[in-house]
Amino acid sequence: MTPSPRNRRKRFGRIAAVVAVAAVALATARAASAQIRAAAPESLRGCAPATPGHPTCTLLRRSGIHAPGRALAAPSSAGLTPADLALAYQFDTTGGAGRTVAIVDAYDDPNAESDLAVYRSQFGLPACTTANGCFRKVNQNGAATPLPSPAISNWGAEISLDLDMVSAVCPNCHILLVEADAADAASLYAAVDTAAANASFVSNSWGGNEYADEVNQDFHFNHPGTVITFSTGDDGNGGGVQYPAASPYVVAVGGTSLTRGTGGFTERAWSGAGSGCSAFEPQPGWQVGPPDTHCAKRAIADVAADADPFTGASVYDTYDDTGWDVFGGTSQASPIIAAGYALAGAPASSDPAPFLLYRHFIGRGPTVVPPEHVLTDVTTGNNGDCGAPSCDARTGWDGPTGVGTPIGTGAFVRPFAFGAIVTDNQATPVQSATSLTVRGRDGTLPYTWAATGLPPGLSIAAASGVISGTPTTPGGFTVTVTGHDATTSPAGSYTFGWVINPPTQATVPNVIDDGPNQAFSAIAAAGLVVGSQGQVVDCNHIKAVASQSPAPGTQVAPGSSVNLLFGIPPKKTGCP
Template identity: 55%
Template sequence: MTPHARVRGLVLLVSLVAAVTAAVAPPAVAARSGPASFADFGCANPVNRVSQQLLPAAHPRAAVAATCFGRVRTASGAIGPRIMAGPVGLGPVQLQSAYKLAGLHANGRTVAIVDAYDDPNAESDLATYRTAYGLPACTTANGCFRKVNQNGAASPLPAGDYGWAEEISLDLDAVSATCPDCHILLVEASTPDTTPLMTAVDTAVRLGAVAVSNSYGGAEDSTILAADSHLNHPGVAITASSGDSGYGVSWPASSPYVTAVGGTTLTAAGNARGWNETVWSGAGSGCSAYEPKPSWQHDPGCAKRTVADVAADADPASGLGVYDTYNSCGTSALCDLLLGLGLGQGLDGWAQVGGTSLSSPIIASVYALAGNPVTAGSYPYSHTGSLFDVTSGSNGSCGGSYLCTGTAGYDGPTGFGTPNGLGGF
């Protein structure tokens, strides 16, 4: 390389670092402003499991049974996540205010998070999140946090995955924001296939979780009926995300043994509640092609299981601030730029995140706060007066019916509504 070429390269690097440094230094709590776009986590992207490679993030998804349902805010026109210097989006105060949960306690009841692959930074990133919001420590040492493999052992853990680590961070932070005194059990499946994930669900219940969140899903097929037995845990709340692709059904949300959790757009408002919710356009909903209709579900438009049962915030435009540092390029302003350009995988700090991967752990945490034994998703159906009804918005085209359109009473995208305190759970 000639001296002139070296100088040009140094100037370019300095310019890039300066640009990204300016881009990632917002106020400590940033408001939503200007045009925004969103990208999914790429949980089924095999590149996420190639260690320390600076490779494009926009690869086709692998053919696996499930992918996570999380979406992260990007800078306008960018491919990858917008990394922030401090908390962004909604936090614990906002979520607890919106769903009337402030001051409530779970008294150490355990919410389990089931995901695939390992997030090596899960505990340290969780500590940073909780410190930023003044939440009590939740660590292995104090008994609040525990991470195990699908069989319940502390080792060996699965291989790391940058996309699933984003999902794990979202799940852990969502539980922390909704239920600060919940204990958290993270169960990591070896792969995102049905057998390992369902083994992990059984393990979560065996280890004492009162609620188990599953923020992932895949297309229905004839094999799901046999797998349903792993979701049938009377007395334990099993929640599942309804999906992020709009009108249409995924499993395990379609299982009659889970609470299927749809999604809303949550915004501050000048009404008595202080908040307004509409159907999030990305939330999944509809009629199962395989699953039988549970006895507690009576909507007329589906002969089989209808999705969803309830809902919570899922729109990444009104998403949760999440802290995650597991990525392919280290910790630097240059790494943040590479991530934003789609030349690296993972996160390097704070980002604003949504998807029904957010709504599922919120609802699991509400179940833990309520502390009631539950039978599948039936409890909200007999306590609809304790839910906020979501009556507007749509997630797709279904002839204008309730299956994809917010309406008074039951609708597909949001079920009977969102938490209004604990009475519905």
């Protein structure tokens, strides 16, 4: 039996009361959990607390958006819109056509498709329905029927948040909603397996405390070529590391506070974002060394997006709410990142999704030429009192935000198959032989190279990447080098400037016997200018240069003048 709207609207209050008691107990036991104290006045937790074997959703609702039981006629101005998210993260939301993002949640939301239709219509997004093939809802086994029991404990609100965030970031993506039979680990893990078998991008906004046997469950998330995101939790560092976010096969998504200002958006680490060192999962290779996580095992988070309910997103939900509201939590961040990956395209099966983030962060960050600027390094805020890097945001990797937040989709794809090791713009004297090698990195040999805009006289060897030759023309040139490796990875392009300087000495050309136009052109080509012009009686050089100064072959400074005398016939007798 489907609960009445009135009873559903009471759920947030009942769950909030339960959570409030739990939060007091947790704060007493962990007095250092400043994030719990900070979040309390601003939000209500959606789902019941996790217990062993029963994960919880990581949804938070901002309080005070509407009076209890009252519906808003339009989205609150306090909530972020799809346009806000696209602007904040510089997403090109025109991509993603034909790609499917799967959402995994517990129980059935009977209003999922109709609520989604209202959200998308409100913000001018294309319709996504069962009828047009964009939206599909299945049970944990992948079948359209039977669907699970109607949602309890605000899992319906979680479903609305997830669907709306995927729609906001990738409105052209298809959406697969996989509903687990219940909010227990076995059911949810089975739903993930179904989602991964039917989509290349899977968002999960749920989790629970780590447990010793989790490493034996990681196979549910080991799907090469599929991006699986998990929220890190809403209790800050003091809430403990969440699983499955701790699995090395998933992208652990932390949270920020995303604030609108007159100059755009700013971000700081959100006080509730989960972080910490796993007690059981081994340290993945991409977290060894430069990230400096201070963890001997797997560390979370990997990346982040807006999660603070006080800076949360507008969501439409009529199953557990009255319609328009503002939701947050790392439940918001996970589908944002999953949809961002969908805009970029599925990774190769050899490239675990988290690896891509760290490869950009470590191997081709702002200190590498050329800088990529595909991640914003969040350096302020904290989620507890344990210091950097697990609690405090800092320059580089940190627990609440991982390697940072996305700038477009560049961090979600394999880094360029090469690094163009050119330390600066180039400068070479004209007529001086030169050689410059573009070296490959991170790709599969052999590389193939090409270049456009090279100064005349220079060329690039396709196999070696050596640019060589003797430049013949002074001036400034914009050179673009493109490299491919042996795989189907996207080509890498790098642009730099190359100035060909004029010679330090110019040679005066021989223009004797040349007509005016020919002489003028030869002098200009030598980097000199025409000086004084006169006439001299000379029957051997009528209307041609009879004399020049300086003499042909003289070395002079570039830009020097060449004076010319042109032959004319005698006025009275003429030439014989």
